[in-house]
Every structure is written in C-alpha cells, then in structure tokens.
Amino acid sequence: MMEAAREPGCGGARAAGRGLVGGAVSLVLLWMLPPAHGQAVEFDARERKAIARLSPLPPPPPSATNRFADDPAAARFGQALFFDPRLSVGERVSCATCHDPALAFTDGKPLAVGLETGTRNTPTLYNGGHQRWYFWDGRCDTLWSQTLGPLERDVEMGSTRVGLLHRIAGDAGHRAAYESIFGPLPATDELPPHATPKTTNPYWLAAWEHLPAERRDAINRFFANIGKALAAYLRKLNTPPAPFDTFATGLRDGDPDKLTALSPAAQRGLKLFIGRGNCRLCHNGPNFSDGEFHSIFVPPREGLAPDAGRYVGLARLKSDPFNAAGAYSDAPDGAEAKLLGFVANRTENYGTYKTPSLRNVARTAPYMHQGQFESLERVVHYYSTLEGAVQAGHHAQETLLVPLNLTEQEQADLIAFLRSLNSPDVDEALRK
Ligand code: HEC
Ligand code: HEC
Known part of the structure; x- marks a missing residue:
C-alpha cells in the first residue's frame, strides 16, 4: 500500500516537483x-x-429489512421517541441526551454518559442511512436493529422491551401513533414491569424466561417496530451540501x-x-x-x-435475533442478510x-x-x-x-x- 501513497500526480505542486526529479513527469504535465x-x-x-x-x-439507499424505512408517519413517531426521556429507567435519558442536535447529534464528551459512563465515544447520527454496519465494532447490520441496543443497555437508558411496551401502551399519543402504523400493541395484562433476555439484572432475565414463547415473540416484534420507527427518523438526518x-x-x-x-x-x-x-x-x-x-x-x-x-462485534452480530437475516427482518433473504453470511470472523479483526x-x-x-x-x-x-x-x-x-x-x-x-x-x-x- 505504500506505493499507493506515492502515486504520481497525487501529492500537490510540491510532489509534482519531486515527480520531476523522479521522472514521472510527462503524464503529470499532460x-x-x-x-x-x-x-x-x-x-x-x-x-x-x-x-x-x-x-x-446521494439519498440513502433503500432499506429492505425495514418496511417502514421511508414511511413519513413512522419517521414522525420515531422522532417523538428519540426526544422522549421517559423511555429510560428513571425517565432522565433520551437518545438526544447523547445525540444532541446542537452538537451534530453527538455529546461533545470523550465517553458517552447515560445512566453511567460508557466505554465508547458517541458518534454522530448524520447520514446513518448510508452505513452498512453500525457501532464502532459493527455489531449491528441495520439501522433499526442498532437503535434497540441503547434502550436496554444499563449504562445508557437501562429499560427493557417489556418496560418500553408498558410505556408506549400507557401514553395515549405514543399508543395511537404506534397502532396506526404497526397495528395493535401486544397485550400487557399480567406482564411484569420489566423483562428482557438482554440484561445483567437476574430478575428481569427470569421474568423474561417465564413468559410463554408466543408472548415473547409478540413483544420482540413490537420492540423491532420501535426500532424501525426510530430508523425511519434517523434516515432523514442527511447532511445538506458542504x-x-x-x-x-x-x-x-x-x-x-x-x-x-x-x-x-x-x-x-x-x-x-x-x-x-x-x-x-x-x-x-x-x-x-x-x-x-x-x-x-x-x-x-x-x-x-x-x-x-470488530472481533467481538461480528460474533455478536451473527447471534443477534434482530439481525438482517432474523425473524424480525422484513427481508431475511435479501441482500443485506446475504452480506452477513459472507463475512467471516478472523483474528485480524x-x-x-x-x-x-x-x-x-x-x-x-x-x-x-x-x-x-x-x-x-x-x-x-x-x-x-x-x-x-x-x-x-x-x-x-x-x-x-x-x-x-x-x-x-x-x-x-x-x-x-x-x-x-x-x-x-x-x-x-x-x-x-
Ligand atoms: C448514553 C449515551 C447514549 C444514548 C442514551 C444513546 N446513544 Fe446512540 N450511541 C452512543 C454511543 C457511545 C455509541 C457508540 C457505541 C459503540 O459503538 O459501541 C452510539 C451509537 C449509535 C448509533 C450508531 C452510529 C454509527 O455510526 O454506527 C446510532 C444509530 C445510535 N447510537 C442511535 C441511538 C438512538 C436511536 C438512541 C435512543 C434509542 C441512542 N442512540 C441512545 C451513545 C448513546
Ligand atoms: C487504514 C484506514 C484509514 C486511513 C488510511 C485513514 N483513516 Fe482516519 N480513521 C480510520 C479509522 C478506522 C478511524 C477510527 C479509529 C479508532 O477509533 O480507533 C479513523 C478516524 C479518523 C478521524 C476521527 C473521526 C471521528 O469521528 O472520531 C479523523 C478526523 C480521521 N480519521 C481523518 C483521517 C485523515 C485526515 C486521514 C489521512 C491523513 C486518515 N484519516 C486516514 C481509518 C483510516
């Protein structure tokens, strides 16, 4: 690759001068x-x-795994969710806490601070629809599945998919918006306040494991829909010409x-x-x-x-039930899903x-x-x-x-x- 760094004609007037000496001149002059x-x-x-x-x-490429990617109502709902701190445990942290529009959708801090301080820097959300992999380590392969992580991560918003369901069901505005786009919410009767398979809290984990498989599936589908609405909003954050x-x-x-x-x-x-x-x-x-x-x-x-x-990110992506090839994807056999099959983990990652x-x-x-x-x-x-x-x-x-x-x-x-x-x-x- 060192040759590439010395391509003739790519180094400015001074490099062209060096090129003179080096002999690659005629092409450059032409x-x-x-x-x-x-x-x-x-x-x-x-x-x-x-x-x-x-x-x-250009505008972001289509996102086949998300049927709602370019649905204006989903984007409006996603935007309301993005700025709503009540989605977090303690009701203090929203997506915008760390992705502040005034700071180009970052937080200006070395490491993100949600409910606790995290271990990574907050990236901008501009042009997210253009990416193929998400997070610094690529542990998600779609924008919608990416948005699910922070909702449940204990250092970020610390909620659970069941906690989120209660929150949406209990808020008239969110509930109406959700149901007009995705259809009826899953039933909340007899659900514990919190439950998820992705937590360090043993009670919430046990509560999840006690739920019948059909209810877990319906809640997962609801959770994926929340991600799809958030992604529809994020796909609009494209930078005007610089x-x-x-x-x-x-x-x-x-x-x-x-x-x-x-x-x-x-x-x-x-x-x-x-x-x-x-x-x-x-x-x-x-x-x-x-x-x-x-x-x-x-x-x-x-x-x-x-x-x-990437070494750990890719392993996590392959086992993520919300990846492009999974049951909650709208194109589990599409190009995005196939891509996942092609990437192999190697120690060089x-x-x-x-x-x-x-x-x-x-x-x-x-x-x-x-x-x-x-x-x-x-x-x-x-x-x-x-x-x-x-x-x-x-x-x-x-x-x-x-x-x-x-x-x-x-x-x-x-x-x-x-x-x-x-x-x-x-x-x-x-x-x-
Ligand atoms: C506590 C701060 C915090 C909160 C709250 C938060 N994020 Fe993030 N976000 C981060 C950090 C840090 C990363 C990078 C993490 C990593 O790569 O491991 C990130 C990464 C992302 C990315 C990936 C960008 C890329 O280039 O790969 C998207 C998209 C995103 N967040 C959207 C959201 C949404 C939507 C919410 C709300 C549901 C949210 N974030 C809440 C801190 C936060
Ligand atoms: C080999 C691939 C590669 C080359 C060549 C490269 N970069 Fe990068 N760049 C990266 C990666 C990967 C990161 C993130 C690294 C990390 O976080 O550890 C990065 C980070 C950055 C950042 C920080 C961005 C942010 O949001 O944190 C800037 C600015 C940057 N590069 C500019 C440049 C410039 C200017 C050059 C040429 C002098 C360059 N890069 C050459 C791969 C590259």
Whole structure:
C-alpha cells in the first residue's frame, strides 16, 4: 500500500516537483489543467476522478429489512421517541441526551454518559442511512436493529422491551401513533414491569424466561417496530451540501464561482487527502467512509480495558435475533442478510473499528472510538507521526498506515480541508 501513497500526480505542486526529479513527469504535465479563477491548486484528471467519488452525497439507499424505512408517519413517531426521556429507567435519558442536535447529534464528551459512563465515544447520527454496519465494532447490520441496543443497555437508558411496551401502551399519543402504523400493541395484562433476555439484572432475565414463547415473540416484534420507527427518523438526518461539495461541483462543471467555496489552504488539504496523505484509502465515497473496519493503532484511553472491536462485534452480530437475516427482518433473504453470511470472523479483526464518516467532523470532537483525541489538530498530528501507536492484539494486522511526516503547513491545510466538510444543519423541524 505504500506505493499507493506515492502515486504520481497525487501529492500537490510540491510532489509534482519531486515527480520531476523522479521522472514521472510527462503524464503529470499532460493532465494539468490551467487553474481557473477561484482555483488555487491544480488537479489532474486522476485527482478529479478521485474528488468526484467523494461528492455529491446521494439519498440513502433503500432499506429492505425495514418496511417502514421511508414511511413519513413512522419517521414522525420515531422522532417523538428519540426526544422522549421517559423511555429510560428513571425517565432522565433520551437518545438526544447523547445525540444532541446542537452538537451534530453527538455529546461533545470523550465517553458517552447515560445512566453511567460508557466505554465508547458517541458518534454522530448524520447520514446513518448510508452505513452498512453500525457501532464502532459493527455489531449491528441495520439501522433499526442498532437503535434497540441503547434502550436496554444499563449504562445508557437501562429499560427493557417489556418496560418500553408498558410505556408506549400507557401514553395515549405514543399508543395511537404506534397502532396506526404497526397495528395493535401486544397485550400487557399480567406482564411484569420489566423483562428482557438482554440484561445483567437476574430478575428481569427470569421474568423474561417465564413468559410463554408466543408472548415473547409478540413483544420482540413490537420492540423491532420501535426500532424501525426510530430508523425511519434517523434516515432523514442527511447532511445538506458542504462547501467541499460546492467546490466539487465547480470542478466538475467548470464553474469558477463555485471553486471559491474552498480556501487555497483547503484546496491544498484536499490534494493531500486524496494524494500523499492516502486518507481516501479508508475515508472514501460520498460519506467519507469505506464502511469497513481497520486499525489505525490509536493508543487506548487510560483506565479502559482493551477493546476487541470488530472481533467481538461480528460474533455478536451473527447471534443477534434482530439481525438482517432474523425473524424480525422484513427481508431475511435479501441482500443485506446475504452480506452477513459472507463475512467471516478472523483474528485480524481484533482491535479494528469502523472507518468513521468525516462529514461534519469539525463539529464532532473528541475523536476516535474512546474519544482519545480532543481536536482535529491532535488527529492530524497523530497521522503525521503515528506517535504512541499500539498493536491492538498479538495478531498480524494490516499495515496501511505510515507516518506521513507532514509539515506544519500541510497539517493546517489538511485541517482546513476537513473543516470544509461541515454542512449547514438539517431542517429545524427535524432537530426537536
Ligand atoms: C448514553 C449515551 C447514549 C444514548 C442514551 C444513546 N446513544 Fe446512540 N450511541 C452512543 C454511543 C457511545 C455509541 C457508540 C457505541 C459503540 O459503538 O459501541 C452510539 C451509537 C449509535 C448509533 C450508531 C452510529 C454509527 O455510526 O454506527 C446510532 C444509530 C445510535 N447510537 C442511535 C441511538 C438512538 C436511536 C438512541 C435512543 C434509542 C441512542 N442512540 C441512545 C451513545 C448513546
Ligand atoms: C487504514 C484506514 C484509514 C486511513 C488510511 C485513514 N483513516 Fe482516519 N480513521 C480510520 C479509522 C478506522 C478511524 C477510527 C479509529 C479508532 O477509533 O480507533 C479513523 C478516524 C479518523 C478521524 C476521527 C473521526 C471521528 O469521528 O472520531 C479523523 C478526523 C480521521 N480519521 C481523518 C483521517 C485523515 C485526515 C486521514 C489521512 C491523513 C486518515 N484519516 C486516514 C481509518 C483510516
């Protein structure tokens, strides 16, 4: 992969100068187009192609496992659930506690704090409909099944699927919304206040195991529907075009006015991003993520146990009754479900995490799966030096990264480019 980092013509004017010496010049010169007004940096044909792959961001692909994915009533219900703290035990924590619209749907904290402090950093929810795997470790394969986790996790909202059923059944508004979309709620008579198979509470677990199989199935279906409504809402949180998108359009259409959307520094940063920095190797496609799992060897946060990442995530996904191939999926034989059959767990997955999207990244500090880095400056410094990098397991892992040895100017340019991925907020109506 080191060759890729040195592709001719991908390293900016200075790299082109080096290319002169290195002899890969003629092609580079052939490709160079005179800079238009607003364009501070030249981009050759290969670079233009790379930039075109990063923009525009299309609407999210259809989600066959969720029949309600694009149902407006389900999205409205999901939005009401998202902002409702009464879904949590103690009625204090809603999804928006950690995914605050004012902070690009994050919490601004290194580690999430719900009922207790968790062990991972809260990712943004923007463009969630574009992802193939969810969570840092990919332990869910659909957006709707992802949303079920926090409702029951004791450090987050700490409720149970039966507790949630009582809550929805007891609230006239939620009840009417649910039943108009999904049909009658399961009966609540003689149900204990709480029960779930996914808990550390032995009473709630025993209560679940005492329920007849048909009731458990009906409650699971209800629970999945709650996730499908939440997902219908989340699928609307797509970022409007960022300055970078305007620039990319300008480059494609030869529109000089649009090229002024990026400062000269951001344009140099873009050149680094797709060239010598090799960032697009993983942060590729219009959501700036290949959707896959990699280790970039970030040292763990002090005081936290080693995190196995994808290795444990994939094992959990395969045994999750709410996965794309399961009984509650609306397309258990569809493409999303088949994908699950193709991925095999390997020891190299140990300590790998999903490549995060970089859209709006300047608004989602701190960074990395445990919030290890407080600023973009720190992130870029890390990629430049790989200072403190650790091998996550004892296993041979991909070594796609080399220290980039960026100058101060190059680091500032790269950050200017990352900042150009900030979009205006989504509609106010979706933020409350
Ligand atoms: C206590 C804080 C907290 C609460 C409450 C919370 N989340 Fe999260 N959320 C997180 C953290 C932390 C992660 C990453 C966890 C991981 O990867 O292990 C996450 C991950 C996600 C993701 C995956 C994003 C991705 O890129 O993979 C989605 C979607 C999501 N949450 C939606 C929700 C919804 C919907 C709710 C309410 C039902 C909710 N969250 C409640 C902290 C929270
Ligand atoms: C080998 C794949 C790969 C390459 C190459 C790569 N990244 Fe990343 N990037 C990742 C992964 C994986 C993470 C999350 C790692 C973690 O949490 O441990 C990440 C995290 C980030 C983050 C933090 C995002 C967040 O929300 O926490 C930023 C910013 C970032 N990368 C920018 C870059 C830039 C700039 C480059 C090029 C200099 C680059 N990356 C190159 C895979 C890569």
